[in-house]
Amino acid sequence: MVVSVKNLYFHYDNPQLPILNIPHWSVQAAERVFLYGPSGSGKSTLLNLLAGIFLPTSGKIEILGQTLTTLSGGQRDKLRARHIGVVFQQFNLIPYLDAVNNIKLAARFAGTENAGGRARELLNSLGIEEQLHHQPAARLSLGQQQRVAIARALVNRPELLIVDEPTSALDRYNRDTFISLLLDQVERNQTALIFVSHDLSLAASFSRVEDLLAINQAEGKT
Amino acid sequence: MFLRLALSSLLSRKGSVLLTFLAITVSVFVLLAVEQIRHQAKDSFGNTVSGLDLIVGARTGDINLLLYSVFRLGNATNNISWQSYQHFAANPNVAWSIPIVLGDSHKGYRVMGTTHDYFTHFRFGQDKSLLLAAGSPFSDIFDVVLGNEVARALGYQVGDKLVLAHGLGSTSFSQHDDKPFRVAGILKSTGTPVDKTLHVSLKGIEAIHVGWQNGVKLSRSRDAAKGAYQQDLTPESITAVMIGLKSRLSTFQLQREINTYPDEPLLAILPGVTLTQLWQMMSVMEHTLRLICALILLASLLGLAAMLLASIRERQREIAVMRSIGGSPWFLLALVETEAVLIAVGAALTATILLALTIALSGDFLADRFSLFLDSSLLTSQSVFYLATIIGCTLAIGLIPGFTAYRRALHQQLT
Numbered sequence: 001m002v003v004s005v006k007n008l009y010f011h012y013d014n015p016q017l018p019i020l021n022i023p024h025w026s027v028q029a030a031e032r033v034f035l036y037g038p039s040g041s042g043k044s045t046l047l048n049l050l051a052g053i054f055l056p057t058s059g060k061i062e063i064l065g066q067t068l069t070t071l072s073g074g075q076r077d078k079l080r081a082r083h084i085g086v087v088f089q090q091f092n093l094i095p096y097l098d099a100v101n102n103i104k105l106a107a108r109f110a111g112t113e114n115a116g117g118r119a120r121e122l123l124n125s126l127g128i129e130e131q132l133h134h135q136p137a138a139r140l141s142l143g144q145q146q147r148v149a150i151a152r153a154l155v156n157r158p159e160l161l162i163v164d165e166p167t168s169a170l171d172r173y174n175r176d177t178f179i180s181l182l183l184d185q186v187e188r189n190q191t192a193l194i195f196v197s198h199d200l201s202l203a204a205s206f207s208r209v210e211d212l213l214a215i216n217q218a219e220g221k222t
Numbered sequence: 223m224f225l226r227l228a229l230s231s232l233l234s235r236k237g238s239v240l241l242t243f244l245a246i247t248v249s250v251f252v253l254l255a256v257e258q259i260r261h262q263a264k265d266s267f268g269n270t271v272s273g274l275d276l277i278v279g280a281r282t283g284d285i286n287l288l289l290y291s292v293f294r295l296g297n298a299t300n301n302i303s304w305q306s307y308q309h310f311a312a313n314p315n316v317a318w319s320i321p322i323v324l325g326d327s328h329k330g331y332r333v334m335g336t337t338h339d340y341f342t343h344f345r346f347g348q349d350k351s352l353l354l355a356a357g358s359p360f361s362d363i364f365d366v367v368l369g370n371e372v373a374r375a376l377g378y379q380v381g382d383k384l385v386l387a388h389g390l391g392s393t394s395f396s397q398h399d400d401k402p403f404r405v406a407g408i409l410k411s412t413g414t415p416v417d418k419t420l421h422v423s424l425k426g427i428e429a430i431h432v433g434w435q436n437g438v439k440l441s442r443s444r445d446a447a448k449g450a451y452q453q454d455l456t457p458e459s460i461t462a463v464m465i466g467l468k469s470r471l472s473t474f475q476l477q478r479e480i481n482t483y484p485d486e487p488l489l490a491i492l493p494g495v496t497l498t499q500l501w502q503m504m505s506v507m508e509h510t511l512r513l514i515c516a517l518i519l520l521a522s523l524l525g526l527a528a529m530l531l532a533s534i535r536e537r538q539r540e541i542a543v544m545r546s547i548g549g550s551p552w553f554l555l556a557l558v559e560t561e562a563v564l565i566a567v568g569a570a571l572t573a574t575i576l577l578a579l580t581i582a583l584s585g586d587f588l589a590d591r592f593s594l595f596l597d598s599s600l601l602t603s604q605s606v607f608y609l610a611t612i613i614g615c616t617l618a619i620g621l622i623p624g625f626t627a628y629r630r631a632l633h634q635q636l637t
Contacts, residue, residue, distance in 0.1 A: 048635050053545065073632075074550055081548020086636055088546070091539040096234030097227070108223050109548035136234075152547065164636070 001065070002160050002192040003027040003050060008059035009218075010045060019045050021218035022059075029159065030190045032183070034203045037212030043196050046212070047162055050194070051084055052076035064159055081109040085153025085161040085191070090169045092149035093137035099123060099148045100133045103155045110156040122151035126181050143174035150182055157189055164196045179205060228560040235533060239565065242522075242529045246569035247576070249522040250612060253515040254577050254605055260508055261602060267501065270414045271493050273345030274320075275473050278302065278310065278480055279462040281487040285503075288496040291322065291462040294332045294415045298324060301459035306486045310463070313479075315472040318343045320464040323427045323457060326386050326398070331372045333386050333420045335427030335457075341367075343466055346414045356380050357407030363425045363455070365406035371417035373408045380405050386420070386430060398430040425455035465490075519612065523619045526565060530558055530623035534630060541627065541634050551631035555624040562620030563613060570609050 003026055010020040020042045027033055037043055048054045049061060052068050061068045064083055068076060080086075093102045100119050107115030123133055126147040137145060146166055153161055163182070167175040183205055186193045195206065203209045232239045271292050279287045280300035289295040311319040320343060323335035341352050341359050357380035360367055366386075368378055378384065383402045403422065411417055432453060467473060473492065480490035534541075544554060 044635065051546070051636055053634075053636055074552075077545075077548050077550040079548075080546070086546040088542075088636065092543060092546075094227075094540055094543055096230045101223075101226070101230075104223065105227065106547040109553075 001026055002029050002031070002063070003194075004060075004062040006060045006062075008049070008056050008061060010049060010054070010057050010059075018218040020049070020056075020216055022046075022215050023217065025215055027160070027192050027194060029192055030186075032186065032193045032205075032207045033195065034206035034209045035194055035196045035212055036198055036200055036203065036209070037216075038198060041212045042216055042218065043212055044164065047086075047164055047194075047196065050160075050162060051086060052080050077109075081106070082111070082156055083158050083160060085156070085158040087146070087149045087153050087161070087163045087166050089165040090142060090145070092152070093140075093145055095138035096136055098134045098136055099128060099140070099151075102137055102148060103152045106152045107155050112156050115155055118155055119151065122154060122185075123148065125185070126151050127177070142169050143171075143178065146170065146174075146178055147181060150178075150185060154185055154189055154191070157191075159192060161186060161191045161193045162196075163193065165198075166195075167197070167199070167202070175202075224557075224560065225564075228557055228564055231557070232561055232564060238529050238533070242526050243565050243569050243572075245522040245525050246519075246566055247572045249515075249518040250570045250573035251576055253519055253608060254573060255580070256511050256515050257605060257608065258577065258581070260511065261604065264501065266413050268497060269347040271346060271497075273349055273466065274343075274464045274493060275467040275470065276465040276477060276480070276490045277462060277493055278465060278488055278490045281489045284489070284491045284496045285500050287462065287489055287491055288493060288500065290324065291464070292415065292493065294324070294334075294419060298461045301461055302463070302488060303459050303486055304457055306483065306488060307460055307463055309483075309485075310465070310476075310480060313476065315467050315469065315476055316465055317468045318466045320344065321424060321457075321460040322462050322464065323424060324461045326388055326427065326430070328372075328384060328386050328420050329376060331369070331376075331418050331420055333366075333422060333427075335422050335424045335460075337424060340421065344416075344464070346412050346416065350412075352412070352416065353410045354407045355410045357405065360406045360421070360423050360426070362404070362406070363423060363429050364401060364403045365422065365426070366403040367407040367409060367421040368405055369417040369419045369421075370409055370411040372420055373405075378405050378408070380408060386422075401430045424457050424460070428455040428457050429453075520615070523566070523612075523615055526562055526616070527619045527622045530562060530620070531626055534558070534623055534627050537627075538630065538634070541631050542636060545631055545634050546636050549631070551628045554631045555621075555628040558624040558627045559617060559620045562616050562623070566612060566616035570612055574605075574609075 005022050005025040008020055008022040008025075009018065011018045035043065035046075045054065049056060049068075050063070052063070052071070055069055063079060066079060068079075071079065093099075094105065097105065100116065100123070103119035103122070104115050107119070112118075120130075120133065124130075128144060128147055128151070132140060132144065137148065140148065146169075149166075153163075166182070167178055170178060179202060182193075185191075193206075195202075277287060277291050279291060279298060280302050282299045286296060286299070290298050307319075307321055310316065311321075318339055320336055320339045322340075324332060326333040338359055344352055346352075354367075355370065357367070366384065372378070382405045384405065385402050386398045388398060403426070409416065409421075465476075467476065477490040477492070480488050541554060
């Protein structure tokens with residue numbers, strides 16, 4: 001079990017406004033989950049909880065058998081570095097570092113040795129040509145940046161990859177390339193994938209499609 | 223990796239980083255330069271006189287006596303009689319004594335009448351004696367030995383003739399033009415007021431005043447100079463006496479004896495003690511200078527903090543990325559601190575190199591114009607202490623943007 005959520009309850013400062021109330025939810029190893037829901041359904045909050053940035057108000061989240069609430073902030077940072085890859089909608093890279101060094105930085109946080117070779121290998125398999133490897137990230141196109149972000153998220157061979165609306169800034173051609181490259185890599189690395197989007201047209205490629213509104217029982221969804 | 227990250231981060235914000243860097247460079251430069259000049263000034267000040275135990279003059283203030291006898295600054299209030307000088311020179315504790323007479327000048331440089339003992343016994347710096355760069359000490363009544371700067375500035379060579387002026391102004395109307403002097407020797411540079419002095423014999427001073435009364439020339443005879451040789455040129459009074467003792471132990475005893483001499487009101491001072499008093503008077507200025515430097519530095523470091531603080535606002539995305547790949551808030555604090563220290567260290571090094579270059583290039587100018595001899599001991603323990611303090615202050619002030627980054631990171635959501 002990569003992710004296991006039990007009786008998760010979360011609200012921000014105001015207890016009258018619960019954001020998430022998930023009795024039970026889990027993701028198996030190498031499973032590909034498409035999670036959709038309208039804006040304000042608590043998608044971002046759930047991702048921050050799974051990544052260990054937020055802690056649940058009550059309930060339990062287990063990542064790879066480790067209960068997040070029992071870990072210190074530093075331990076959660078380590079867990080995220082080693083076992084979870086994250087890709088956002090955009091701005092995934094440190095703008096002043098080149099592609100290879102962006103990936104190496106992620107490897108450094110995870111303590112992965114000799115990441116340079118794997119970084120180049122990933123970049124090549126994601127269609128980033130050699131001459132772009134040492135361009136500062138800010139000079140790459142959006143589509144290229146998103147592909148470098150997948151390479152960065154996968155450099156430490158994480159068990160879980162969380163992807164949040166990664167294609168919404170891309171055009172149709174780039175979007176399709178991105179999805180097929182992503183699924184290809186996930187397949188190859190046997191990584192569990194949680195793909196968050198409101199674009200249901202992408203759902204066909206996934207083994208499991210979940211509606212967050214159905215999972216989430218909270219009343220005061222924002 | 224970490225340093226490269228910090229460096230790349232700074233390079234990506236070249237404009238504001240460069241300005242902050244320059245501000246700190248300038249302030250560190252000012253701090254080190256003031257420190258260097260202060261240090262050297264104090265040294266050359268303390269090096270002016272050494273190896274003499276007492277200075278005796280007419281009764282006046284301690285510092286005034288020191289200033290006019292050693293630094294040739296200001297004027298003697300009164301003279302001391304030749305008899306009193308003879309009396310104390312004959313004291314069994316006195317090893318040697320140098321009488322000096324001041325009051326005349328040559329083109330703004332002071333003329334000092336003295337004896338051969340001056341060249342034998344006078345010491346400056348670390349017990350260094352006066353050395354001749356050319357010629358020999360005076361032997362004739364109308365011989366003069368020039369300080370190095372006098373010879374250099376006025377272009378005199380051994381054998382040149384010059385005319386002394388009565389009084390101390392640089393453009394005196396009463397010249398001793400009836401009795402010209404011949405340059406007998408030129409001293410090597412000392413970095414002390416000796417460089418700015420013309421040395422003549424006591425008899426020479428007496429001789430040029432033959433035929434003068436109360437500072438006014440009475441007769442103007444062509445043979446004035448020749449006539450001088452026939453006269454008794456023992457001075458009636460002198461300005462001050464420098465005394466070396468056989469044993470330091472008798473210093474206070476003799477000082478007391480001179481200060482309570484019933485026949486004439488006299489003052490004896492210990493030059494070392496009075497130098498210290500004089501330097502303490504200047505220490506207010508010294509501290510003020512240091513305070514100003516410290517405040518300039520503080521201002522520039524606050525500028526650094528402000529620059530980094532502003533940058534953190536625009537780095538919110540970067541912080542989110544760092545967090546998403548497992549960077550801890552402490553990592554971000556350390557990154558910001560490293561950036562601050564990189565700028566400060568770079569600026570401090572640049573300032574040090576600039577100062578070294580400045581000293582190397584302007585050393586001659588400073589020595590010429592201000593008699594300030596800067597040696598190359600740039601990194602004194604004091605300067606190293608200052609540099610360490612600068613780094614310490616940078617770390618402390620860097621905590622302001624550092625903790626802002628930390629707090630941002632802690633609350634930064636992904637996405």
